Amino acid sequence: MNKVANDLQNYAPQAPSGMExxxxxxxxxxxxxxxxxxxxxxxxxxxxxxxxxLALVFSNRGESRVVVQSVAPSAAEVKAIPxxxxxxxxxxxxxxxxxxxSKSTPAKxxxxxxxxxxxxxxxxxxxxxxxxxxxxxPAIVEVAETIEVQRMPEEIQVPYPKKEVIKAKGRTLKLxxxxxx
Amino acid sequence: MEEKTxxxxxxxxxxxxxxxxxxxxxxxVFGICLRYAKNRMEAEDSMQEAxxxxxxxxxxxxxxxxxxxxxxxxxxxxxxxxxRKNLRGRxxxxxxxxxxxxxxxxxxxxxxxxxxELMICVQALPDGYRTVFNLYAVEGYKHxxxxxxxxxxxxxxxxxxxxxxxxxxxxxxxxSAQKIPVES
Numbered sequence: 001m002n003k004v005a006n007d008l009q010n011y012a013p014q015a016p017s018g019m020e021x022x023x024x025x026x027x028x029x030x031x032x033x034x035x036x037x038x039x040x041x042x043x044x045x046x047x048x049x050x051x052x053x054l055a056l057v058f059s060n061r062g063e064s065r066v067v068v069q070s071v072a073p074s075a076a077e078v079k080a081i082p083x084x085x086x087x088x089x090x091x092x093x094x095x096x097x098x099x100x101x102s103k104s105t106p107a108k109x110x111x112x113x114x115x116x117x118x119x120x121x122x123x124x125x126x127x128x129x130x131x132x133x134x135x136x137x138p139a140i141v142e143v144a145e146t147i148e149v150q151r152m153p154e155e156i157q158v159p160y161p162k163k164e165v166i167k168a169k170g171r172t173l174k175l176x177x178x179x180x181x
Numbered sequence: 182m183e184e185k186t187x188x189x190x191x192x193x194x195x196x197x198x199x200x201x202x203x204x205x206x207x208x209x210v211f212g213i214c215l216r217y218a219k220n221r222m223e224a225e226d227s228m229q230e231a232x233x234x235x236x237x238x239x240x241x242x243x244x245x246x247x248x249x250x251x252x253x254x255x256x257x258x259x260x261x262x263x264x265r266k267n268l269r270g271r272x273x274x275x276x277x278x279x280x281x282x283x284x285x286x287x288x289x290x291x292x293x294x295x296x297x298e299l300m301i302c303v304q305a306l307p308d309g310y311r312t313v314f315n316l317y318a319v320e321g322y323k324h325x326x327x328x329x330x331x332x333x334x335x336x337x338x339x340x341x342x343x344x345x346x347x348x349x350x351x352x353x354x355x356x357s358a359q360k361i362p363v364e365s
Contacts (some may be wrong), residue, residue: 004299004316004353008216011296012208016225019211020203023232024196167353 184248192239199236206235210256215300216315217260219308231259257320259260261330264312294356302352310345317342 190198217223219333234255254336293301302310312331316322317338322330324338331338 001318001350004349007296007299008299008315008319011300012212013296015207015211015228016221019225019228020200020206022225023203023229023236026233027236037269093190147255170284 185244188239188242188248189234193243202235203232206249207232210235210252213256214260216303216319217264217312219304223263225256225261225274227260228256228348231256231265234259257316261312262315263333264308267308271292290343294353302349302356305352306348308346310341310348313341314345314349318346 184358188227191202207228210231211224214224214227214231215221235252238255241246296341304312306314309331313327316327316330317324324335324342327333327338328335333341
């Protein structure tokens with residue numbers, strides 16, 4: 001048995017071919033994980049750039065959504081504009097007093113008001129029907145030609161206009177809107 | 182190139198020095214791995230792992246002992262680590278078949294064999310027997326040390342060595358018995 005043990009102790013066969021390359025590969029693989037190497041740096045750089053591009057894409061998407069949301073209230077604002085007109089109508093007795101009316105400046109005006117008023121001469125009607133009242137030239141001469149839509153930070157809840165019928169002496173007259181300075 | 186210079190070059194990552202170191206010790210390491218492994222493939226895996234450990238821990242080598250002894254110890258430890266990893270699966274192999282080989286514990290001095298045949302007989306041993314046999318008979322460890330290394334009882338180490346010896350003797354006898362009719 002000692003002879004067997006001795007033979008085994010001195011047994012040194014030739015290592016298989018390709019074993020050295022295999023060891024070197026394993027060695028490099030283990031080293032590259034812990035130690036610095038340009039290969040891993042490139043991988044990290046590509047990963048960082050990719051992450052940055054993705055972040056940029058997602059942030060742009062978020063901004064476009066915000067714009068869509070901010071545009072929606074402005075449309076609602078335009079629709080709600082008649083409420084301003086209604087305020088003017090509610091205080092339409094001011095028409096009879098030009099000085100006071102001049103003070104009532106509506107916040108916003110729209111082109112539509114001009115079209116409605118352009119069909120009939122309201123002042124003429126007033127003159128015809130209200131004999132006892134002094135003739136007052138309405139101050140609805142100037143109508144804003146351009147619509148200025150201001151972007152509102154928040155949606156403004158405007159109450160729906162109340163329709164009121166103004167009963168003039170003699171014939172009834174329904175005034176829809178008066179604008180102007 | 183001197184051994185010390187070779188080691189220092191290897192530590193610096195010099196490929197040619199690493200090649201020289203491999204050329205010098207590859208046969209020794211492969212022989213050890215073959216003795217502890219079940220087959221050639223397992224031995225190659227063990228050898229790869231051992232050399233990676235050698236290259237990575239060269240800076241830890243103290244010049245107190247011989248470098249060859251240090252390399253040998255790393256190869257043996259790697260083989261033992263591999264044995265421990267698969268210890269649970271291998272316990273089934275440790276069958277007590279003492280009675281079968283009780284009568285074969287006779288010294289046969291005139292058995293002829295080649296190293297390849299001897300290696301086949303060693304690799305055919307059950308894993309636990311083979312490891313204890315290698316550690317005790319070839320490496321020269323004591324049973325107490327083997328018990329600590331393999332985390333087994335001293336008596337277990339002794340009995341496993343005894344059984345390994347019986348297995349090996351019987352395998353060698355069978356081998357010589359097969360050879361005799363061929364030669365005559």
